[in-house]
Amino acid sequence: MSGGYGTGPDIIHDCDLMVEAGEIAVVVGPNGAGKSTAMKGIFGMIQLRAGKVFFNNRDITALPPSDRVLEGMAFVPQNNNVFPSMSVEENLEMGAFIRTDDISSTITRVLELFPILQDKRKQMAGELSGGQRQQVAIGRALMTEPKLLMLDEPTAGVAPIVMQDLFQCIQDITASGVAVLMVEQNARQALAIADRGFVLVQGRNRFTDQGKTLLANPEVQRSFLGG
Amino acid sequence: MDFLNAIALFCNFVLVPATAYGAQLALGALGITVIYSILRFANFAHGELMSWGAMLTLFLTWYLQSAGIHAGPLPTALLALPVGILGTIAMALATERIVYRFYRKQRASSITFAIVSVGVMFVMAGLIRFMIGPGEQVMTDGHRFLIRAVEFKHMTGLDEGFAIKTTQVITIAVAMVMTGFLFWFLYRTRSGKAMRAFSDNEDLALLSGINPDRIVAIAWILAAILATVSGTLYGLDKSYKPFVFMQLLLPIFAAAIVGGIGQPVGAILGGFVIAYSEVLLTYAYRKFLAYLVPGDWVPEGLLQLLSTDYKFAVSFIILVVVLLIRPTGIIRGKLL
Numbered sequence: 001m002s003g004g005y006g007t008g009p010d011i012i013h014d015c016d017l018m019v020e021a022g023e024i025a026v027v028v029g030p031n032g033a034g035k036s037t038a039m040k041g042i043f044g045m046i047q048l049r050a051g052k053v054f055f056n057n058r059d060i061t062a063l064p065p066s067d068r069v070l071e072g073m074a075f076v077p078q079n080n081n082v083f084p085s086m087s088v089e090e091n092l093e094m095g096a097f098i099r100t101d102d103i104s105s106t107i108t109r110v111l112e113l114f115p116i117l118q119d120k121r122k123q124m125a126g127e128l129s130g131g132q133r134q135q136v137a138i139g140r141a142l143m144t145e146p147k148l149l150m151l152d153e154p155t156a157g158v159a160p161i162v163m164q165d166l167f168q169c170i171q172d173i174t175a176s177g178v179a180v181l182m183v184e185q186n187a188r189q190a191l192a193i194a195d196r197g198f199v200l201v202q203g204r205n206r207f208t209d210q211g212k213t214l215l216a217n218p219e220v221q222r223s224f225l226g227g
Numbered sequence: 228m229d230f231l232n233a234i235a236l237f238c239n240f241v242l243v244p245a246t247a248y249g250a251q252l253a254l255g256a257l258g259i260t261v262i263y264s265i266l267r268f269a270n271f272a273h274g275e276l277m278s279w280g281a282m283l284t285l286f287l288t289w290y291l292q293s294a295g296i297h298a299g300p301l302p303t304a305l306l307a308l309p310v311g312i313l314g315t316i317a318m319a320l321a322t323e324r325i326v327y328r329f330y331r332k333q334r335a336s337s338i339t340f341a342i343v344s345v346g347v348m349f350v351m352a353g354l355i356r357f358m359i360g361p362g363e364q365v366m367t368d369g370h371r372f373l374i375r376a377v378e379f380k381h382m383t384g385l386d387e388g389f390a391i392k393t394t395q396v397i398t399i400a401v402a403m404v405m406t407g408f409l410f411w412f413l414y415r416t417r418s419g420k421a422m423r424a425f426s427d428n429e430d431l432a433l434l435s436g437i438n439p440d441r442i443v444a445i446a447w448i449l450a451a452i453l454a455t456v457s458g459t460l461y462g463l464d465k466s467y468k469p470f471v472f473m474q475l476l477l478p479i480f481a482a483a484i485v486g487g488i489g490q491p492v493g494a495i496l497g498g499f500v501i502a503y504s505e506v507l508l509t510y511a512y513r514k515f516l517a518y519l520v521p522g523d524w525v526p527e528g529l530l531q532l533l534s535t536d537y538k539f540a541v542s543f544i545i546l547v548v549v550l551l552i553r554p555t556g557i558i559r560g561k562l563l
Binding site: 065066069070074075077080081082083084085086090093094095097098140144 | 417420421423424427428430431432433434435436437438
């Protein structure tokens with residue numbers, strides 16, 4: 001993929017990412033590496049100038065984001081990822097907006113995954129703490145029962161102890177066969193649970209390997225994991 | 228006795244008229260707020276949309292009257308109202324399709340939208356004057372009063388009359404029903420929740436598969452319903468004059484902003500704040516005071532803080548003060 005915003009310069013150059021069902025793929029890299037831009041490229045939120053996006057062996061490069069949701073993709077943006085003046089329950093309902101069937105079983109499953117939200121169902125999402133808000137955001141995205149869940153820095157602004165819980169939840173999500181592609185600042189912890197890891201630098205793939213192999217790679221350690 | 232007379236006088240000239248006026252402003256402000264929270268611009272054409280709705284209702288009322296159909300003690304216009312609403316929805320959706328959609332696809336700024344709506348306002352105002360003329364029209368018929376001043380004096384033996392016009396009761400009742408309907412729609416239905424979601428976080432709403440064109444269409448339909456109802460109620464309570472609606476724009480905007488723009492509850496609060504301030508500040512308290520204090524205390528003047536000619540200045544002053552001191556409004560709304 002190559003692309004950027006509007007008519008501005010390319011942010012990502014021949015960037016190549018992939019994830020299989022049931023896997024966790026983590027994209028790490030320094031600030032401004034184009035991690036979030038690459039995610040937006042995959043979800044069709046920016047116009048790609050070159051390259052293609054495949055989902056289930058189907059070329060979806062031309063599909064608008066709303067159609068990609070229908071195909072089974074879900075995206076949790078880094079910021080503004082909940083409806084702040086709506087209750088937790090309404091946030092989940094809105095996540096399932098495209099579904100016309102009964103959503104109660106999915107709601108139950110999401111609340112099992114994030115038990116803390118159970119007590120806060122009627123509370124406004126804007127009043128929750130950072131970690132709880134991220135759980136609402138991920139829960140909202142799970143409501144369409146996606147095959148691919150894309151997370152842009154799910155642990156941003158979250159207490160370290162909550163971060164561990166979130167990573168555990170993300171592993172639980174993949175256990176049901178969902179593919180997770182996420183961008184993460186906490187590279188060390190994220191790569192530890194990753195099946196695949198991608199290190200982006202200035203919009204290009206620098207290293208691509210299994211998460212644990214990358215973690216063990218001395219060059220990656222020195223440059224991106226703080227030694 | 229004098230105390231009761233003072234109360235009756237106050238209710239007759241301040242409390243009841245201001246409450247009815249407040250309900251009309253509240254409905255108008257709700258329309259402004261609905262459009263603002265979805266399309267994020269100040270819709271200056273809303274006053275003319277009210278006028279359009281009232282005009283269509285009036286045309287149909289005349290037709291019904293000539294066909295000999297009446298609503299008994301209630302004004303015939305109430306029968307005509309649903310059709311007036313349909314016609315106004317058609318008008319609102321047509322302007323969205325012909326005018327606003329173009330700017331929406333360009334992702335024009337809210338200032339551009341506001342200026343475009345000023346253009347729409349002038350076109351609509353011209354169209355209305357072509358169709359019904361600029362003159363004053365009487366809209367109401369049926370029983371004029373629920374309680375007449377004379378009857379009230381007989382009943383209570385007070386010197387002061389207290390009258391309640393049928394239209395005032397209808398105004399307040401219809402406004403309550405409309406508000407109830409709006410809140411039910413926004414908080415209980417799927418489409419209403421989707422509207423709130425879209426207003427809350429447009430990008431995330433798109434990511435959730437909410438169709439923006441549909442939300443925008445619903446917003447216009449709601450605005451058209453609210454506009455027709457508030458325009459018709461205002462016309463029934465006073466009279467229908469096309470130019471009045473441009474003047475009404477100021478108190479309606481003031482109500483929406485004072486209450487907190489984008490907040491339905493705020494629009495209602497704001498409507499009453501503006502209405503009560505306007506009426507309280509322009510009422511002449513001389514007679515009211517004469518009942519309460521010994522005769523020689525009563526001053527020569529009218530004890531009127533502001534001439535009624537300045538009533539629009541009241542909403543303007545409140546608007547400016549609120550924007551300076553609490554720009555988000557009473558209930559924390561979005562910034563303009």
